[in-house]
Amino acid sequence: MLVSPPSLSASRPCPHRTISIALAAALIALVAACADSSPSPTLEPTDVGPDALLDADDHGGRDTAADAPPDTDADLSPDAADDVLPEDATPDVALDAAPDAALDVAEDTRPDTSPDVPDHCPDLALTPPSPVGLPSVSGRHEAVTAGRFHDEYLYNADGFLKIGVRREWGGTIIFFGLDDGQQGMNNTNTIDANDTGREVQVAFYDPDRSGQGCAWNASCQTGGQVCPVGIRYLGWNPVQGGNRCNIGSGVEAVRVQDGVMEVQTLPREWNPDWDAQSCQPDSCGSAPANSRPSDVRVWQRLRFVRPHVVEVEYQLQNLAELDHAATLQELPTMYTANGHGGPDLWRMFDSSRVEVPIDTAAGGIDGFNYKNFTSPGPWVAFQNGTLDYGVGLYQENSVRDFQGWQQRALPFNNVRARFAFGIPARGTVRARAYLIIGALGTIEAEATWLAAHLPPFGTLDNAAVAPDGAVALGGWALDDEAVQRVIGRVDGVERGSLASAFPRPDVCLVWPGYPGCNAVGFGGNLPAGAVPDDGCPHALEVVAIDGRGNERVIDRRAVVHP
DSSP states (O other), X not given: OOOOOOOOOOOOXXXXXXXXXXXXXXXXXXXXXXXXXXXXXXXXXOSOOTTHHHHOOOOOOTTSOSSSOOOSOOOOOGGGTTOOOOTTOOOSSOGGGOOSOSSOOOGGGSOOOSTTOOTTSOOOOOOOOOSSSSOOOOOOEEEEEETTEEEEEEEOTTSSEEEEEEGGGTTEEEEEEEOTTGGGOOOOOXXXXXXXXXXXXXXXXXXXXXXXXXXXXXXXXTTOOOOOSSGGGBOSOEESSBOTTSOBXXXXXXXXXXXXXXXXXXXXXXXTTTTOSSSOOOGGGSTTGGGOBOSEEEEEEEEEEETTEEEEEEEEEEOSXXXXXXXXXXXXXXXXXXSSSSOBOOEEEOTTSOBOOOOEEOTTSTTOEEEEEEOSSSEEEEEOTTSSSEEEEEETTOOOEEEEEEETTTTEEEEEEOOEEEEOTTOEEEEXXXXXXXXXXXXXXXXXXXXXHOOOEXXXXXXXXXXXXXXXXXXXXXXXXXXEEEEEEETTEEEEEOEEEEOOHHHHHHSTTOTTTTOOEEEEEEOTTSSOSSSOOEEEEEEEEETTSOEEEEEEEEEOOO
């Protein structure tokens, strides 16, 4: 069960302050650990083009009016992420229909079975496969105005816990804790949330454009001029929360429905001068230059999937023609509470409940330490001093390498998974992670449950019925451990297994870090007669099954014998 935190003395949240030293140190370590820097292959263009930068309705930085919240009725499915609808419009895509893959089959590839169906055919009512792997645990939604900020909260089913995002800070997660009204417990927020750079959020990097002075011509790895190391001179670096001038990114839209919250934002460049050829100017004091947007768009979905567990899904869309080489990214990074307006979650543990000291000096940068380490499982946790309250981060792609950061004098606590990927021109990158709240034992138990129950997911790219009733199938499937089998069913009867482990590097560009990448494709034929020759539509299902027996219907469609 969730163990309540100890009594905490009331304290005022610290004022907003810069995070220059910490983020600079993090970037130094990140670039030093850069993986393969060769350009990534190009994916098919997404629906969102570069002109969308001019159309984005940016509603927030900390210097904007707080009494005009942005539109909340946008169609936020990842494949329609640039649509912002009027308040009385009906979205074209239901919230629960957000795809679980960025490589979806075009609708016109599915056979049209509606015409010429013989009268003797039974009705075929197909239920679309679930777009999400674990069912949502629906709770109420609450919108709160706090001073100049507009925050949105989701509650778990019993209303005891809630998670919140801040519109003015790019929809980053600024709260995960107990409801303030529960048993009079305040100051239970497990997330830092003290400025635009320290929440649960995403940030992206490019090793060829890592610093001002060399980012403009992508020469940072080949001897180009580099400005002094530090937060002031970072290169290309979209940050969901906001920029180094402490101006928030704002959101383009927020939508909440049936216990699911979706946020769409155009992150700001952390350094507005990132592509300046010299080490000047400093644009923080000059509007509008100090509010420069990046050339990526981020879609984020939050939902409780267990009473103490929130799934966080991200999609990054590159709106530009720039191809960003592979390096370590923050997808996501988690800054935990540090005693200012909440508990001090400073003790870090790996998945075997072994404490990990964050004790490697970060190049003498103002007392910051970091630690690169491997966890036996794909999760880590920060806890308070007595180990009865904290928050865990579980990475669904099963990455087990992590990096922690700490500065006890501030204090400052941070952790993120260490996995590298590139961001192709006009490309898309997606990931899922889970936040788990509670005592260390609670976090361990919930992480163990996730590991045992997360199902595979994927896409059926093609399905063709031959004149003899055989069915040729092809697609891909991913799992947090490994996909063991892919089978085909017709009218609920298994008709055969499909071969797997075909190369699909395009899939792993979109969903990086999963086991088996890049050999995650499947294909083959269901045998002759799999589809009866009666002129009627029949239900075809393609199902992926992992080694724990978890299965998921990847696709379900009607097919007819030709």
